[in-house]
Amino acid sequence: xxxxxxxxxxxxxxxxxxxxxxxxxxxxxxxxxxxxxxxxxxxxxxxxxxxxxxxxxxxxxxxxxxxxxxxxxxxxxxxxxxxxxxxxxxxxxxxxxxxxxxxxxxxxxxxxxxxxxxxxxxxxx
Numbered sequence: 046x047x048x049x050x051x052x053x054x055x056x057x058x059x060x061x062x063x064x065x066x067x068x069x070x071x072x073x074x075x076x077x078x079x080x081x082x083x084x085x086x087x088x089x090x091x092x093x094x095x096x097x098x099x100x101x102x103x104x105x106x107x108x109x110x111x112x113x114x115x116x117x118x119x120x121x122x123x124x125x126x127x128x129x130x131x132x133x134x135x136x137x138x139x140x141x142x143x144x145x146x147x148x149x150x151x152x153x154x155x156x157x158x159x160x161x162x163x164x165x166x167x168x169x170x
Contacts, residue, residue, distance in 0.1 A: 070088055070090040071089045074087075096146050103141070125146060
């Protein structure tokens with residue numbers, strides 16, 4: 046299980062968000078997803094958390110786009126989460142941005158998959 050950044054998408058231009066590989070898992074990334082969709086990602090791994098913020102200019106990222114980003118920054122068997130904190134802790138600096146989180150050194154508790162659905166049924170239209 047590991048947090049890793051897709052270096053090929055790292056933003057290295059002349060800008061306040063530019064970085065290089067010496068920044069480790071921290072920096073800005075312009076990630077090209079399937080169907081040529083581009084999402085902007087800011088990644089960090091400080092203060093006990095691995096984190097990516099995912100945004101687009103035109104709309105909020107879709108579930109499928111968030112899944113693709115998760116696969117770029119974490120391994121398939123890593124559990125990461127989107128959080129809905131108490132309203133008193135809400136922060137919104139970008140109206141079209143979602144976040145993925147994973148605590149460092151802790152396993153995220155997961156509910157039994159049966160509480161979501163039956164794997165044997167597959168995806169229904």
